Amino acid sequence: MLETLGMDTAFGPLSLHMLQHVVVMNLIVPAAVFGLSLRGGPWLWKSWPVATACQLALLWIWHAPPALAFAMSQPLAMIAMHLSLALAALWFWMSIASAPPTGRWRAIFALIVTGKLFCLLGALLVFAPRQLFDMGGHAHHMAADGLADQQLAGLIMLTACPLSYVLIGIVISTRWFLSLEREAARNG
DSSP, X not given: OTGGGTOOOOOOHHHHHHHHHHHIIIIIXXXXXXXXXXXXXXXXXXXXXXXXXXXXXXXXXXXXXXXHHHHHHOHHHHHHHHHHHHHHHHHHHHHXXXXXXXXXXXXXXXXXXXXXXXXXXXXXXXXXXXXXXXXXXXXXXXXXOHHHHHHHHHHHHHHHHHHHHHHHHHHHHHHHHHHHHHHHHHHO
């Protein structure tokens, strides 16, 4: 992706793959949901625990070494991975955006849990003493060292994912506190 723009990068296949996920799941989808006010109403809000669990399960399942190796070697599997993760992210972010004033603490809880488990996967990639993923012939195509590529992928997750969850958590908390202030002023 960046090489087609004429930029010389140290991104390998795994770090480039992770960058794509982060851009879609943690930038484009939440920006679309919150920017376009995509809310599904109370029925969608009630699904936040399932949406959270689905997003996390898909993230961890697809990033298990055998599943990721399969997806990296099979274009249709890669498309299925990207599509399923994007749809799970859309469901998650829409359920968070649909939180009623009384449910904002639940939305913040979902953001904390999701952010922590994304960070855990990132930390595993950064601090693993060896390469966790067999990238086949792809490992040296763009990066000289598969372990360095893996660590960069983990750093991308550790940097970008929590920022999106923390930022949205701050926005939700601010709205929550402002609504509590307005309510207190009306009652006071």
